[in-house]
Amino acid sequence: MNTQIxxxxxxxxxxxxxxxxxxxxxxxxxxxxxxxxxxLREIEVGSFVPPKLFPQLADTAEIxxxxxxxxxxxxxxxxxxxxxxxxxxxxxxxxVTLPLSASEPHSLKNMRxxxxxxxxxxxxxxxxxxxxxxxxxxxxxxxxxxAFGCSIAGVVPEDTVLKLAVRLVEAGADELGxxxxxxxxxxxQVKRLINKVRGEIGHSRVKSVHLxxxxxxxxxxxxxxxxxxxxxxDSSQGGLGGCPASxxxxxxxxxxxxxxxxxxxxxxxxxxxxxxMALRTLIQQGLPEEELYxxxxxxxxxxxxxxxxxxxxTS
Amino acid sequence: MNTQIxxxxxxxxxxxxxxxxxxxxxxxxxxxxxxxxxxLREIEVGSFVPPKLFPQLADTAEIxxxxxxxxxxxxxxxxxxxxxxxxxxxxxxxxVTLPLSASEPHSLKNMRxxxxxxxxxxxxxxxxxxxxxxxxxxxxxxxxxxAFGCSIAGVVPEDTVLKLAVRLVEAGADELGxxxxxxxxxxxQVKRLINKVRGEIGHSRVKSVHLxxxxxxxxxxxxxxxxxxxxxxDSSQGGLGGCPASxxxxxxxxxxxxxxxxxxxxxxxxxxxxxxMALRTLIQQGLPEEELYxxxxxxxxxxxxxxxxxxxxTS
Numbered sequence: 001m002n003t004q005i006x007x008x009x010x011x012x013x014x015x016x017x018x019x020x021x022x023x024x025x026x027x028x029x030x031x032x033x034x035x036x037x038x039x040l041r042e043i044e045v046g047s048f049v050p051p052k053l054f055p056q057l058a059d060t061a062e063i064x065x066x067x068x069x070x071x072x073x074x075x076x077x078x079x080x081x082x083x084x085x086x087x088x089x090x091x092x093x094x095x096v097t098l099p100l101s102a103s104e105p106h107s108l109k110n111m112r113x114x115x116x117x118x119x120x121x122x123x124x125x126x127x128x129x130x131x132x133x134x135x136x137x138x139x140x141x142x143x144x145x146x147a148f149g150c151s152i153a154g155v156v157p158e159d160t161v162l163k164l165a166v167r168l169v170e171a172g173a174d175e176l177g178x179x180x181x182x183x184x185x186x187x188x189q190v191k192r193l194i195n196k197v198r199g200e201i202g203h204s205r206v207k208s209v210h211l212x213x214x215x216x217x218x219x220x221x222x223x224x225x226x227x228x229x230x231x232x233x234d235s236s237q238g239g240l241g242g243c244p245a246s247x248x249x250x251x252x253x254x255x256x257x258x259x260x261x262x263x264x265x266x267x268x269x270x271x272x273x274x275x276x277m278a279l280r281t282l283i284q285q286g287l288p289e290e291e292l293y294x295x296x297x298x299x300x301x302x303x304x305x306x307x308x309x310x311x312x313x314t315s
Numbered sequence: 316m317n318t319q320i321x322x323x324x325x326x327x328x329x330x331x332x333x334x335x336x337x338x339x340x341x342x343x344x345x346x347x348x349x350x351x352x353x354x355l356r357e358i359e360v361g362s363f364v365p366p367k368l369f370p371q372l373a374d375t376a377e378i379x380x381x382x383x384x385x386x387x388x389x390x391x392x393x394x395x396x397x398x399x400x401x402x403x404x405x406x407x408x409x410x411v412t413l414p415l416s417a418s419e420p421h422s423l424k425n426m427r428x429x430x431x432x433x434x435x436x437x438x439x440x441x442x443x444x445x446x447x448x449x450x451x452x453x454x455x456x457x458x459x460x461x462a463f464g465c466s467i468a469g470v471v472p473e474d475t476v477l478k479l480a481v482r483l484v485e486a487g488a489d490e491l492g493x494x495x496x497x498x499x500x501x502x503x504q505v506k507r508l509i510n511k512v513r514g515e516i517g518h519s520r521v522k523s524v525h526l527x528x529x530x531x532x533x534x535x536x537x538x539x540x541x542x543x544x545x546x547x548x549d550s551s552q553g554g555l556g557g558c559p560a561s562x563x564x565x566x567x568x569x570x571x572x573x574x575x576x577x578x579x580x581x582x583x584x585x586x587x588x589x590x591x592m593a594l595r596t597l598i599q600q601g602l603p604e605e606e607l608y609x610x611x612x613x614x615x616x617x618x619x620x621x622x623x624x625x626x627x628x629t630s
Contacts, residue, residue, distance in 0.1 A: 001503075149617060149618070149619040150618075151617070151618060153618075154618040154619050155618075155619050182617070183614065183617070184617045184618075184619050186576060186579040186580045187538045187576070187580065188316075188580040188581070189579075189580070213610065214610065214614045214617075215572065215575055215579075215610050215611045215614055215617065216534055216569070216572035216575070216576075216609070216610030216611060217534055217572070217575070217576050217579075217610075219531055219532055219534065219535045220534045220535040220537070220538045220576065222535070223502045223535040223538065223539065224538065243614070246614045246615065248613060249610065249613050249614035250610065250614075254531070257530065257531035257532070260530055260531070260532070261501060261502070261531075261532050261535065264501040264504075264530075264532075265501045265502065265503040265504070266503070294531070295528065295529065295530050295531030295532075295564065295565065296530045296531060298561075298563060298564050298565075299498065299529045299530055299558070299561045299564035299565075300561065302464060302466070302497070302498070302499045302529075302530065303464070303465075303466060303468075303469040303470075303499075304464040304469050304470050304499050
């Protein structure tokens with residue numbers, strides 16, 4: 001069993017994207033700084049999408065520059081296409097993630113692209129990155145969204161996911177993440193699909209999962225993924241943004257509860273949970289209308305909770 | 316992996332005990348009837364405790380008689396002591412559960428009894444049951460509460476739990492359940508303790524767990540217990556009653572979410588989730604002030620959800 005995992009905080013992108021209100025850039029910077037100070041070492045800070053479509057993320061380039069000032073922080077951004085990849089490269093991100101919806105109807109509706117079109121994008125992005133000096137090439141992940149089911153298509157056959165995984169790696173993706181975009185996954189399915197995808201493209205290319213808590217199974221799914229050796233877990237502080245597919249329901253798993261689970265199991269996250277929980281006040285100030293989720297923040301830390309000493313700082 | 320599990324619904328006892336308002340007996344009966352019709356086959360219907368202390372459960376004997384009219388329903392009641400055991404025997408329950416807090420300070424505060432005193436009670440109750448005709452003897456469970464930690468004592472040494480387990484079986488308990496009374500457990504700990512206790516008293520005497528969701532890990536802990544071969548899961552519809560140790564926080568794991576997890580994993584619970592969720596209206600009518608928890612009831616069933624055919628009715 002792994003004794004250490006990495007939490008990839010997606011709140012500043014995925015969380016904010018699903019909020020109606022816009023968090024001011026100054027608050028966003030203080031939030032990212034606070035996340036770093038609490039020990040988070042990978043943050044999805046924004047998305048290179050048209051500002052007209054997502055005004056919440058219009059400051060992404062500025063935020064990337066700001067986030068790059070923190071030592072040892074992996075600054076990740078979402079890119080929808082080649083144009084986004086160009087902008088991400090210019091901004092100097094450490095890693096990009098491109099979503100591909102395993103459900104083609106979902107892909108056509110949300111990204112207006114067929115699977116073939118996305119694969120072509122991946123090839124073009126790979127060529128773009130390969131043309132950049134090696135030190136500037138971002139890590140190139142593809143997030144396989146709706147990998148566990150789709151609110152439009154229903155069941156997404158595992159064979160579809162496997163075939164896409166192979167095509168994506170051939171097209172030039174460095175890593176694939178499995179995403180439960182609409183919160184349909186269960187722990188047995190999580191274990192099975194991780195193993196199947198790894199069987200096709202290799203263990204080292206499947207390190208991360210992106211799970212939702214829509215039906216209350218998010219943390220159980222994370223535990224199941226951990227048992228299979230997954231080491232990178234996306235989550236959102238306060239479960240910010242809710243679930244776009246089910247209005248009123250919760251969405252992303254809550255970073256606070258995820259850190260609590262790992263640290264209480266003796267698995268090091270590097271995150272100081274008290275510092276992290278204290279940040280909720282700032283988020284709430286920046287987005288007064290938004291509901292923040294999380295059980296541990298509500299209940300408080302138990303008497304038995306002994307956080308693991310954070311690793312020595314290297315800079 | 317087991318393909319079938321039993322959910323022991325504790326809402327009518329554990330849930331109601333922690334509500335300030337009293338659910339009218341007529342509503343309670345309709346609720347139990349509804350639970351039965353939804354497929355629940357074990358229900359903790361009440362507690363043989365002094366009505367002055369717990370007026371919510373003062374109708375327990377009447378409720379037992381009512382519940383006994385449903386074929387194949389295991390009617391379970393909590394008993395705090397020998398007097399409770401006598402009342403339970405007279406009422407004709409199928410099973411009793413006696414709580415023993417593994418944390419002695421918790422035991423002294425909540426039950427006003429030392430470990431030695433509870434062990435003496437177990438012996439006396441065993442003698443009482445052995446004196447009854449075999450067909451009338453209830454199954455005698457002891458719930459090892461605070462087995463995973465205590466809000467008073469903090470850490471509860473696993474050795475304490477193991478020694479108590481051995482003493483309880485020697486004193487005459489048929490089975491032991493491991494209870495996370497204050498919601499401190501994590502999945503790794505759940506797996507470890509189940510295995511350790513089974514190592515002391517045998518696999519067949521540790522079938523059930525009672526988990527709380529105070530820190531958001533309840534369903535993950537249930538999955539971990541399931542992986543270890545646990546087949547009986549306590550839960551409360553709507554997570555009724557909250558957490559007495561952390562006011563405002565959630566308590567018992569929510570039956571609806573637990574059923575959702577198992578059925579979506581292909582594990583048969585026998586419960587019709589839509590019928591179960593429809594019952595929430597009745598509970599809310601009976602207890603208008605009480606908050607009902609649960610993710611699946613809020614999000615609705617996903618498109619991919621295919622409930623398992625219930626087993627053929629035997630009567």
